[in-house]
Amino acid sequence: MSGVVYYFSATGNSLYAAKVIAKKINAEVVQISYNTEKLYNQNIIGFVYPTFYWGLPEMVATFVKNLNIKGNPYIFAVTTCGLSSGGALGQLNDILIKKGKCLHFGETIRTVANNITKYRIKQKSIQKLVRYENKKANEIAQAVAQKQKNKIPKVGIISRAFYQLYLKQYANSDRGFHITSDCTGCGICQNICSADNIVLKNGKPVFKHQCQNCLACLHWCPKNAIQWKNTTVGKQRYHHPNISYHDLKIKNK
Ligand SMILES: Cc1cc2nc3c(=O)[nH]c(=O)nc-3n(C[C@H](O)[C@H](O)[C@H](O)COP(=O)(O)O)c2cc1C
Ligand code: SF4
Ligand code: SF4
Incomplete structure (x- = not known):
């Protein structure tokens, strides 16, 4: 089988x-x-x-x-x-x-x-x-x-x-993200993005507007440096306790 x-x-x-x-x-x-x-x-x-x-x-x-x-x-x-x-x-x-x-x-x-x-x-x-x-x-x-x-x-x-609400906004939903000064340029957000929607420019993530709206980047950033508008500040990030960044990292990147 x-x-x-x-x-x-x-x-x-x-x-x-x-x-x-x-x-x-x-x-x-x-x-x-x-x-x-x-x-x-x-x-x-x-x-x-x-x-x-x-x-x-x-x-x-x-x-x-x-x-x-x-x-x-x-x-x-x-x-x-x-x-x-x-x-x-x-x-x-x-x-x-x-x-x-x-x-x-x-x-x-x-x-x-x-x-x-x-x-x-x-x-x-x-x-x-x-x-x-x-x-x-x-x-x-x-x-x-x-x-x-x-x-x-x-x-x-x-x-x-x-x-339909999702279809109307998913690709451009990344326009709501901003990067705070806590960003260290580690590249985790880039490596976890299944849509290849993030590039690091001068050590900071830039979004390409081909987003899936999945929020992987926001949850996995070790510095909580990715915020969506003003709605995610101070909120706990999450990932399944038995799944690591290495499990989810995009392969062959
Ligand atoms: C953009 C977005 C839309 C979502 N829509 C729904 C929804 O319609 N109904 C629901 O019960 N959960 C919704 N969720 C929650 C996720 O489906 C849920 O947390 C899921 O288990 C995440 O799976 P993952 O950990 O494999 O990414 C949504 C999450 C996101 C990021
Ligand atoms: S994961 Fe966070 S700290 Fe690392 S590059 Fe992306 S935004 Fe910066
Ligand atoms: S990880 Fe998800 S939410 Fe973040 S830029 Fe990539 S597709 Fe968009």
């Missing part, structure tokens, strides 16, 4: 779930980024990604649209989210249906919500949510190993409308 689990992840929630599932089914874990390596002739293909505005990160949608899926593999998807995943599974299924394929199994994992431009992360809740994610990821891994099937919810009108 050969399998691949493709993941997109900013703060590690989705990568953690992808790893748990891949271990169980003995599959490769492959990062979706601007330079993703595509693997062909797989019997099992999985996609694990965060919910953005009740839909898919744009890079995941484009990746799946362009993926050449040969034969008739078992296909599953898992989306991690803070509260509700809306149409994030249904949207992926719709893309696959247009390619003559479909999702056989899809699940949502509720875990730590990382969009600190909108709210604060409660430190007290992290441990509990991470434990829950681990339990749910193991249950999903079991289901995937048995090639279980379930019904994928259709994308509703409200999900579609909410997702």
Whole structure:
């Protein structure tokens, strides 16, 4: 049996779930980024990604649209989210249906919500949510190993409308970032950006306006030197406790 689990992840929630599932089914874990390596002739293909505005990160949608899926593999998807995943599974299924394929199994994992431009992360809740994610990821891994099937919810009108808000602003959302004088020019933000949206000029990050709005740069900056407008100052940054910068760093950069 050969399998691949493709993941997109900013703060590690989705990568953690992808790893748990891949271990169980003995599959490769492959990062979706601007330079993703595509693997062909797989019997099992999985996609694990965060919910953005009740839909898919744009890079995941484009990746799946362009993926050449040969034969008739078992296909599953898992989306991690803070509260509700809306149409994030249904949207992926719709893309696959247009390619003559479909999702056989899809699940949502509720875990730590990382969009600190909108709210604060409660430190007290992290441990509990991470434990829950681990339990749910193991249950999903079991289901995937048995090639279980379930019904994928259709994308509703409200999900579609909410997702339009993301589509309207994601690429330019980096215009809201500013870099404080605490920046040391370490390059971590550049190396963690799956969209290749950051270059260091004179030792400081500059954004190229091809952003995914994932917030990886903001959460992983060791100096908290990346702020979004005036909404993230003084707020705790987050990453999954079992996922490191080296796990998420863009490969072959
Ligand atoms: C731009 C953005 C939009 C988000 N939209 C949603 C959403 O619609 N619903 C939700 O429950 N969580 C939402 N979240 C929270 C993430 O889906 C959640 O924290 C996810 O587990 C992060 O995964 P990661 O650690 O793999 O990046 C959003 C986060 C970001 C950054
Ligand atoms: S990660 Fe932070 S400190 Fe390092 S270059 Fe980027 S903004 Fe500067
Ligand atoms: S610039 Fe930051 S928010 Fe935008 S895609 Fe890169 S890491 Fe994500």
